[in-house]
Structure formats: structure tokens, C-alpha cells
Amino acid sequence: MGDGDDGNGDARSLAERAERAARAEQAAEAAGSELVHDFGLLFKAAGRLEQRIDAALRARCGIHHTMFELLIRLCREPGEEVSQAMLAGELVLTSSGTTRLIDRMEEAGLVRRRRPSPTDRRVTVVEATGQGRAVFLEAAAVHAEVVEECFVVPVDDADYTALVRALTAINTAVGGRAERRAGGPGGPGTS
Numbered sequence: 001m002g003d004g005d006d007g008n009g010d011a012r013s014l015a016e017r018a019e020r021a022a023r024a025e026q027a028a029e030a031a032g033s034e035l036v037h038d039f040g041l042l043f044k045a046a047g048r049l050e051q052r053i054d055a056a057l058r059a060r061c062g063i064h065h066t067m068f069e070l071l072i073r074l075c076r077e078p079g080e081e082v083s084q085a086m087l088a089g090e091l092v093l094t095s096s097g098t099t100r101l102i103d104r105m106e107e108a109g110l111v112r113r114r115r116p117s118p119t120d121r122r123v124t125v126v127e128a129t130g131q132g133r134a135v136f137l138e139a140a141a142v143h144a145e146v147v148e149e150c151f152v153v154p155v156d157d158a159d160y161t162a163l164v165r166a167l168t169a170i171n172t173a174v175g176g177r178a179e180r181r182a183g184g185p186g187g188p189g190t191s
Helices: 009-031 034-061 065-075 084-091 095-107 130-152 157-173
Strands: 111-114 125-128
Touching (some): 034 065, 034 130, 065 095
């Protein structure tokens, strides 16, 4: 035994390896649990639905899904003042991400910024242009078609109602606000 070895080095390394193996086994068990599986189903279904909607909107309307989501918020109540900050919060985007999105949509003629807001000079209001409203109406029909096909049709009415109730509860639990429903399943106001 030299160089500071007290003779317990082998025992410690065996204990550490056993502890790591036990943690790895617990992690594998947790990763294979029903809870992880069920959440994975939700995550995969949402991701695949998002991909389907995005592909259809790009192919048929020339916009992507996030652009459609922004247009929903601008077109749902004509005359409503919608600020960039409000859009960032509702779309769950960073301030800079929202600015870049609005820049692209402004370049495409879909939205315009109004500086300043008539009610608060510190606020920049964003509004849909006539072209933006026309694209929104076309995109809303495409969106509703894909949502109907992939989200509504696969489940019966009772399961659909329970699913919406469950998703609302989950959204609220993670800090979301109550969402307005307009137009029924798949209609504008839902995404």
C-alpha cells in the first residue's frame, strides 16, 4: 500500500460502480414506465400533427404554421389592438423571435406594424393587411381540414370531449391561460 492508498480504494470503486449500476437500472425503469410512454404518445402525436399542418399550409398557402398562428391572433377580432409583446406571449416565442417572424410577414405583405399604439405610445401594434386576411381565410380552411382528418375523425365524440377537457387541464396546470374556442373542433381559435 503506497502513495496514500488506505486499502479501501478497491472497495470504494466497487461500491461506486454498484451505485452507478443501480442508478442506471432505475433510470432505465423510469424511461420504460407507462407515464413516460403515455407522455411520449402525446408528444409524438402533437409533433406529427404539427408537421402535417405545417406541410399543408406551406404547400397550399405559402405560409408556415407559426405564421398561421400569428394571423389567427390578428384576425379573430377585427379592430382589437394586438401588440408584439402580446403575440410573443401567446405564441410562446422570444421577443426577438417574434420580431423576426413579424419582419418576414411584413416583407410578404401579410401584416403591418402601427407605431405607436393609439392608446399607449410605448406599444407597437401589429395588424393584418388585406392580403394577410385573405391568406388567413385560405389557411384556416386548410388547417381545419387537416385537424379534422388527423385530430377529430380518429376519435369518437366522447373521447374527443374528454381529450379537450384533459388538454385544457394540462395547459392550465403548466401555466397556460384558458383558450377561447371559436368555430368548434378545428376552427379558428384552436390550433
